[in-house]
């Protein structure tokens with residue numbers, strides 16, 4: 001059974017048709033590359049899946065059940081985690097603080113909840129271990145490299161048993177070496193059976209990790225292919241419109 | 247078809263040496279943390295000034311009476327500062343604390359004058375402060391208005407209400423429960439004023455809350471990246487509103503203590519205190535952009551300002567110079583913060 005099925009998802013912002021009848025399916029452990037030119041509707045699609053706003057029409061089906069999200073935490077409760085384009089990290093907190101933000105492990109002593117720091121930093125250490133990242137739980141995010149920050153944002157998605165991780169341009173603003181690190185992180189998530197939607201403008205990244213690639217053009221899905229049966233040239237043509245559809 | 251390069255493979259050829267190992271982004275040791283903290287350096291400055299003054303003016307400055315006065319005088323500013331710091335950590339500001347103090351004092355005075363019990367006056371005062379903070383919080387957190395504008399409005403509104411309620415007179419006839427009320431702020435324990443002890447208790451409680459509870463953690467998160475906090479499910483609006491309620495509450499506590507100590511309520515109580523309170527938090531390491539600050543820093547900042555004020559007085563320097571010195575110290579503190587920030591980056 002697919003983790004996620006989108007059925008005829010459309011989204012209008014006033015007169016702007018950001019998305020028109022997009023269908024998409026994702027199996028567990030599958031990485032889908034989502035590509036398209038600026039303004040094609042990629043972020044809009046991700047935000048709909050993540051519960052930032054509802055679709056104008058269409059249906060989101062999660063493991064066979066239709067779902068309706070009102071805010072991002074609704075989606076997270078259903079096992080959908082997001083790595084936002086700007087990572088959504090607090091620079092002034094530690095790696096651990098960021099990973100557990102909003103779902104701290106705590107002991108209730110009314111009216112307060114006292115943080116159990118040891119348990120959280122141990123767990124954060126485990127997550128970094130699983131990702132083979134050298135990020136240290138007690139380091140401040142402010143002092144981290146771009147790759148380490150990505151590791152923090154990605155570790156956060158592994159805190160609960162996520163089924164689906166959405167990543168909006170995770171390799172856009174980092175160095176070549178760090179890109180390699182992030183791609184490794186994505187492979188590790190995949191090995192854990194997590195389905196991944198990867199938005200990227202970088203053709204090599206998509207071809208390195210994605211099983212399939214879907215192309216959006218002006219809000220419509222114009223192609224969806226296994227990466228093994230396509231080529232960067234074909235995808236480029238689809239994105240620009242030089243190739244009409246595939 | 248494979249992409250033109252396998253980035254995943256090529257970087258491993260560099261070998262096992264990781265860039266992080268070479269440039270060594272070390273975990274901060276406790277010592278490094280200490281010496282990079284502004285509160286630490288302010289404590290050092292405080293100790294130096296006290297040492298110098300004790301040497302210059304052994305009989306007057308380090309007398310028991312002067313010590314009692316200094317600890318009392320910085321304590322009510324410190325009490326407000328530990329509430330204020332919660333607001334500043336979120337990236338907000340509360341300009342209304344001085345006026346909240348004024349209204350609270352008058353409310354207590356009026357209640358006592360009307361023959362009410364001391365605890366009715368206390369509860370009435372606390373509720374007044376919390377209510378003003380609640381209105382601030384509602385407008386800032388839920389209506390999304392700027393903290394500067396809202397609390398500036400409350401500053402004006404509160405002062406006006408204080409004048410109207412007091413009918414512009416000093417209230418000193420505290421009725422039958424007056425003596426009991428005055429003991430709260432005017433009394434002393436173990437040779438130190440009750441106001442000072444109240445500060446110690448509040449600073450410890452609020453310090454623990456800031457560092458060790460989810461609520462405290464959320465304040466810092468909001469100041470660090472409000473949007474991120476919201477996306478991860480932090481109840482941003484509620485936490486922000488609560489910070490302003492806390493600030494209103496500490497202003498009310500300060501008012502109750504000061505009115506008890508002085509034995510009268512005037513509607514001008516707390517005028518321009520907001521400046522001293524904000525200065526204390528900033529000198530103690532709070533960042534007006536949010537995300538940084540602490541209860542200890544707020545207390546030590548308030549103490550430093552009072553010791554400077556007192557020292558100038560002792561040295562016979564015209565008291566009109568005080569404002570200039572306070573101003574210099576505020577700017578120095580922010581400058582220091584900037585230099586430390588540059589080192590960190």
Ligand SMILES: Nc1ncnc2c1ncn2[C@@H]1O[C@H](COP(=O)(O)OP(=O)(O)OP(=O)(O)O)[C@@H](O)[C@H]1O
Nearest residue numbers: 013016017018036037038039040041042043044045
């Ligand atoms: N909140 C919004 N209100 C109005 N229009 C919006 C909103 N969000 C997106 N749009 C519009 O919807 C269209 C799709 O935007 P979207 O951000 O999804 O593109 P994208 O594919 O992510 O582009 P990029 O590669 O630049 O990130 C654009 O025309 C954009 O202007």
Ligand SMILES: [Mg+2]
Nearest residue numbers: 042043044168
């Ligand atoms: Mg986008």
